[in-house]
Amino acid sequence: HGVAQxxxxxxxxxxxxxxxxxxxxxxRYAGLSEGVVAxxxxxxxxxxxxxxxxxxxAANGQMVxxxxxxxxxxxxxxxxAFVFALLVDDLGRDAVFDAIGVNxxxxxxxxxxxxxxxxxxxxxxxxxxxAIATSGLISGIDGAAKWxxxxxxxxxxxxxxxxxxxxxxRSEAANNQRNAAIxxxxxxxxxLAGDPEDIVDAYTRQxxxxxxxxxxxxxxxxxxxxxxxxxxxxxxxxxxxxRDTLAVLASCGMYERSGEWLFEIGxxxxxxxxxGIVSIAPGKGAVGSYxxxxxxxxxxxxxxxxxxYLSRVLGLNLF
Ligand code: DON
Numbered sequence: 001h002g003v004a005q006x007x008x009x010x011x012x013x014x015x016x017x018x019x020x021x022x023x024x025x026x027x028r029y030a031g032l033s034e035g036v037v038a039x040x041x042x043x044x045x046x047x048x049x050x051x052x053x054x055x056x057x058a059a060n061g062q063m064v065x066x067x068x069x070x071x072x073x074x075x076x077x078x079x080x081a082f083v084f085a086l087l088v089d090d091l092g093r094d095a096v097f098d099a100i101g102v103n104x105x106x107x108x109x110x111x112x113x114x115x116x117x118x119x120x121x122x123x124x125x126x127x128x129x130x131a132i133a134t135s136g137l138i139s140g141i142d143g144a145a146k147w148x149x150x151x152x153x154x155x156x157x158x159x160x161x162x163x164x165x166x167x168x169x170r171s172e173a174a175n176n177q178r179n180a181a182i183x184x185x186x187x188x189x190x191x192l193a194g195d196p197e198d199i200v201d202a203y204t205r206q207x208x209x210x211x212x213x214x215x216x217x218x219x220x221x222x223x224x225x226x227x228x229x230x231x232x233x234x235x236x237x238x239x240x241x242x243r244d245t246l247a248v249l250a251s252c253g254m255y256e257r258s259g260e261w262l263f264e265i266g267x268x269x270x271x272x273x274x275x276g277i278v279s280i281a282p283g284k285g286a287v288g289s290y291x292x293x294x295x296x297x298x299x300x301x302x303x304x305x306x307x308x309y310l311s312r313v314l315g316l317n318l319f
Contacts, residue, residue: 012284012314018056018064021313025306026054026066035293035301038273043171047073047275047292052302053213056310057221058285061230069213073290074168076272077109077126077298079154079206081245081253082219083134084125085227086153088241090139096244099137099191100130104252104259109298110178112185120189126252126270128203129182135206136192136199143198150206157219159232162209168274169208176204211276213290220278220286230285246280257297265308266317277303281316 012018030052039045053068088096101123105114110128115121122130140146155162183196192199211219222229223246226239237245249268254261261269269279275292277300287310291302311317 012058015062015064018058018314021310022054022056022064022066024313025309026052028309029302029305030067032302032305033293035295037275037292038294038298041168041172041175041273043168044074044274044292049293051275052291053289054306054310055213055217055288056285057214057217057230057288059221059225059230059283063214063217065214068290069288071290072165072210072212073274073276073292074165074207074272075154075209075211075216075276076207076274077131078211078216078270078272078276078278079150079209080126080131080134081223081249081270081278082154082157083131083138083150083206084248085223085237085241085245086150087125087134087137088244089237091137093240093244096134096137100125100133102248102251104256106256109255110182112178112182115182115185115189120186120191122186122191124252125248127255128179129186132179132183132199132203133186133192135203136194138202143195143202146199147202147205150202151209153236154206154209154219156232156234156236157222157229158211158215159218159229159234160215162211162215164205165208165210169205172204172208173201176200179203207272213276213288216276216278216288216290217286218288220280220288224280224282224284224286246282249280254299255297257295257299261304262319265304265311266319267307267311269307271299271303273298275300275303277307279307279311279316282318284316287316
């Protein structure tokens with residue numbers, strides 16, 4: 001494949017080549033019927049399993065898309081990556097490193113055992129324990145103020161004002177016993193900065209922010225572009241925050257499948273249970289994908305396949 005040489009040059013292929021390859025990726029995997037739509041949050045179970053969108057935002061601001069790239073869905077765990085980037089700037093990387101940690105647990109995203117086995121350490125910001133602790137440390141005197149900062153920060157990453165999906169928020173808030181338990185467990189170890197219920201509410205709201213595949217691509221491209229949103233031109237986070245976030249995503253972004261993902265696809269990425277994935281090629285851009293059916297670890301089946309393909313043919317992979 002002639003275009004894969006670009007892995008070594010650090011440049012994307014021409015925009016015409018990118019267009020053809022994004023369309024090809026969509027065609028190749030649209031018919032795939034594996035995977036199951038998440039139903040542990042009742043509102044998520046209503047998602048149409050046939051939806052499939054692929055969006056690439058280049059670090060120079062060029063966008064190439066295929067399929068359902070304007071369909072809104074809740075960002076879910078993908079929020080964890082961007083809230084972590086905001087926290088690195090709010091608190092400083094050393095304090096974040098000490099408070100949260102950066103090692104993969106090897107366990108499911110909502111594991112309580114992982115916290116217990118590590119003396120109350122939240123472990124890393126991409127599992128629920130670490131993400132709840134991260135949201136708790138974001139600037140703001142209470143949950144409402146932290147939520148405001150999170151919403152404004154993620155909106156700056158997307159380059160537009162993101163809205164809460166109220167139905168998903170209510171549905172998750174009414175089924176949130178496990179996250180509340182994780183927050184109280186962290187508080188029992190003195191590892192949560194504030195009231196557990198208040199912080200879980202901010203975390204649940206951040207997961208319920210409504211985005212599209214296009215938004216994910218632009219948010220990811222901001223991390224690829226050293227913290228500057230390539231569409232709005234706004235600096236959203238520092239270059240240090242981007243570098244730290246990409247390092248954490250490489251080791252922890254795809255849950256207990258993170259090692260396999262890095263081995264097969266070679267890019268930092270983050271998935272969410274609503275079916276989104278953002279994959280970031282530093283300096284080049286990012287791919288946002290949306291397709292609700294998930295594998296057993298909670299990662300979108302079509303999104304993973306399409307990203308594996310694009311990583312190869314566009315030369316996005318770091319390794
Ligand atoms: O904490 C939860 O259960 C969800 N709001 C977020 C989970 C998520 O996306 C993890 N996923 N793959």
